[in-house]
Amino acid sequence: GAVVSQHPSRVICKSGTSVKIECRSLDFQATTMFWYRQFPKQSLMLMATSNEGSKATYEQGVEKDKFLINHASLTLSTLTVTSAHPEDSSFYICSAWNSRTDTQYFGPGTRLTVL
């Protein structure tokens, strides 16, 4: 199956700092990538849709200025959590949509802990 990588897999940072998470589609080009947040024992919550070469589309209630998304190429999208606070601690998962197979492939996730 298709491979999507995420980096880093785990990050611990101090409150007030910014953290960047990378999502790469390794074996297909993805015009659309998605960023999710998952709380313990819950389903995935879609945060935003990342479109290559254009602005991301954010879901209602997600702060654009706090969660900056950049999709500069067909294989890379980044999520930057700015001025992180403890309540931003979560499991962040990205996915890339393969339009040829109409299937989303998920990265392994990034565990963010803000102290």
Place this chain on the structure above:
Amino acid sequence: GNSVTQMEGPVTLSEEAFLTINCTYTATGYPSLFWYVQYPGEGLQLLLKATKADDKGSNKGFEATYRKETTSFHLEKGSVQVSDSAVYFCALVGGRGSTLGRLYFGRGTQLTVWP
């Protein structure tokens, strides 16, 4: 609109037992349907999918049939193993009028298999 209703867990079974996890959906148009599996601390892996009515998706002994008349996509396995313990998500890709590639998830069902 698009939505997925999934059987609430947790589900606890003995090894070699029969598994059914119910999933029903509402959607505009003709969605593709998916089952994803999430092992602890990991991202989601595509388990199987079906793209049109009466299609049967299958993988690793799991099966699900796209039933348009009952708007269902129930997951089944004839004999579960301890290694099948995970969270299972039913999902659909939105049909006409939806964001291309966007997935709509059920809440997830935790499966635990005891030896």
